[in-house]
Amino acid sequence: MESVNVVIDDAVSEGESVENCDRDGDLISSSDPTEPSMSESSLGKPETPEKKTLPQDRDKDPKEPSTRQAPRGWYERLTSYLKEHGFSRGGADRTLFIRHVDETITIAQIYVDDIIFGSPLESLAYEFAECLKQEFEMSMVGELSYFLGLQVRQTEDGLFISQSKCAKDLVKRFGLDSKKHTRTPMSTSLKLGRDPSGKIVDPSLYRSIIGSLLYLTATRPDITFSVGVCARFQTDPKESHLSSVRRIIRYVSGTVDLRIFYSRNSNLDLAGYSDADWAGNADDRKSTTWGCFYMGSSLVAWLSKKQNSISLSMAEAEYIAAVSCCTQLLWMKQMLSDYGISQGTMTIFCDNTSAINISKNPIQHSRTKHIDIRHHFIRELVESHVISLDHVSTNNQLADLLTKPLNRLRF
Structure with a gap:
């Protein structure tokens, strides 16, 4: 996510409006029908009869591109198209594409079928959007307001990023919306360890909570350490570990509206x-x-x-x-x-x-x-x-x- 944050902060600092577009339909329709299917691997070796077939692939035409390969096909096709239109791929982040026109830059960040882009000149941003629409079935969402589950609000002073909706859904999902809030995500007097003599809890529930909290750390550095500590015990969680993650959720419940701010004056x-x-x-x-x-x-x-x-x-x-x-x-x-x-x-x-x-x-x-x-x-x-x-x-x-x-x- 830091690459997305860098793109957003750079655009905001340059006074650009950050735009968003999304591909219509599913990824399989974007794949080139001439591409080899998953039955023909990239090494050119045919699929062996002993290879296990997944249930969702049993009734499919073997010549039809696999949905597991579709994202790669879509990305390669999009990459070729952008390069043909003057974009170069970033050296540090291969999903970043940049085009220089005179002294003006257009930036596009790709994440599967979501694209955020911006340029100091509105005409260049509009040209980029129209260019994509001519080649692909794209929906122009307009000014960036929602991306990868992140809520974005752009103002004259800068841009706010949050996961308020995700946080509220998480608290409600695990039944802690009516519990008392905590002021900190982890107690200073508690040292979490393996706790071999502790009461065993449901590993599936524990892992589900950890997974939801890890997703929330994309915009919440205040819970990153606490979630990371609790994530170490997913193989054999105990009651003490479950109590700790519940405390984190109670903290999140009282801070659902925390946001990260990117200033235009930075x-x-x-x-x-x-x-x-x-x-x-x-x-x-x-x-x-x-x-x-x-x-x-x-x-x-x-x-x-x-x-x-x-x-x-x-x-x-x-x-x-x-x-x-x-x-x-x-x-x-x-x-x-x-x-x-x-x-x-x-x-x-x-x-x-x-x-x-x-x-x-x-x-x-x-x-x-x-x-x-x-x-x-x-x-x-x-x-x-x-x-x-x-x-x-x-x-x-x-x-x-x-x-x-x-x-x-x-x-």
Whole structure:
């Protein structure tokens, strides 16, 4: 979703109106009838008699394109058509298409059969829409208001994105709409673990709740950490885990109208906040990496992920978290370069001075020699001024939200 957020923020910052169009009908009608069906794989090998046939495919004509292959056929056909009309495909995101006409740019982001697009000139946006309608059965939805389940409201000052309807449906679906709201998604006094002696609950129900909450994190960074922690126990959920996800839903119930705002007065400079919760996992003592990434004043991406290895110190956990944030910023920098937008030195804010000093010290010593060499590429980025790792006080560390449960005053 961060690629969509970047496209929207770039368009809003440039004063563009973001438009939306959708393909009519199902994807199978968009496939080229001359394409091979799923019975003829891309390697040219015929389907073997032993291969299991799905129930929905038993009565189908073998020459008819499979619905499982239709999205790829539609995307390849659309890609060829856009390239023929002067669009180039993005290097960082292959579903992004860009066309430069003189000094004006037209951007189109493809997501299966939904397309969002924008241009500083309304005539170019209109030309793009008409171009698609001539070749494909497209419905011009107009100004972007709903996309992939996201509700969008465009104003003179900027653009709001939310999932209010999804949040309300989620709360009602799991029967918690009449329950008391909570002020935070997770208790600060609770350390969730495997709980081997706990009461077993229905795994299907638990996974259904987790899946719904994970979808909601597309616009809700405030629940990303809590949902990620609870998602670790889907194989063997217990009553304590179910109570925790229900608390998250009760929190969502009281905050259904929270939105992300993209300002038209924002710049396009990239910056990130990096943080880690040292040995926060109660079962394997691994740390949690969290980062949030801004274009100007707009939040466009965030991550909360358990680290792959055990850190021996807080400085090491913070250092590894900063490296993860570097990779995300580099990807976003490459994506903006496709728009023709260059970046100077990008800043990552970290609240651990030891981690900052490690990134600036080219000498390996006893306290850092055990750190995997793949994490040290941040030193080269700092030396070449691609990345600047700066200190921020813990009270101003925005990434704290996604590394640990916070009390309601800090939350």
